[in-house]
């Protein structure tokens with residue numbers, strides 16, 4: 001059984017089959033014009049592995065299963081890509097480059113592509129049903145590392161867990177955390193300007209319209225907006241209690257204690273990339289709620305990556321693409 005294999009032991013053919021299943025579950029079609037009138041057209045082995053080539057009878061272009069994916073034109077075997085996808089959630093790029101025996105620059109570029117596509121897919125998550133929503137924020141020191149045009153000298157490296165609230169502008173952005181107590185699903189948002197309205201806007205965008213929502217927060221003033229927006233709102237006052245019966249935000253605090261070390265492993269994330277790193281963590285966290293089988297999780301990551309491509313093709317928004325370049 002393929003699902004019993006570990007990612008490490010997957011061969012190139014297994015990996016190609018996984019992409020095929022994700023991409024062509026309703027049959028092979030042309031990635032350029034979407035036509036299903038395609039014929040087999042020899043083999044492509046330019047990347048060192050034999051891959052079935054096709055020709056589209058409609059637009060006459062040739063393609064294979066990797067065309068227009070992040071794996072296209074990569075000399076790195078898919079087995080290494082897939083291993084990286086499965087380990088990216090818990091390891092540094094330096095470790096991955098050594099573990100996979102590839103140059104750091106290759107590992108860095110691969111990780112960036114994977115993170116970008118998964119982040120976009122994960123950013124579309126919607127909560128459903130009766131939602132018991134805990135909301136809290138954490139703050140993390142995160143400057144402009146990796147940005148080419150610094151508008152001031154770069155700050156000290158690293159993510160320091162300074163106490164107290166900060167702002168995006170002052171290189172200590174907030175990360176707003178949502179946890180649905182019923183499903184344990186978790187979401188993170190990195191606002192440039194944190195406010196009650198921002199939180200309400202995110203709730204509106206990431207919950208089903210018909211859902212009944214009860215919110216739980218601490219006594220921070222901006223959350224009082226939840227009541228005026230019509231949400232049930234229960235408040236735990238942290239100045240004198242951790243919990244009041246079921247009124248607490250312990251699940252959010254648990255997620256913070258997991259996200260913070262994840263970001264530290266990534267060694268000094270720029271505040272402009274913080275959202276996509278948080279989404280990457282969120283993806284693997286939420287997937288593990290459903291399955292601990294790494295092959296299944298990677299399969300879902302492949303699905304996310306493949307789905308993203310159609311989204312990207314439809315979008316063609318240069319400004320947006322720049323964010324993920």
Ligand SMILES: [Zn+2]
Pocket residue numbers: 030031032033034035056057058059060061
């Ligand atoms: Zn075509």
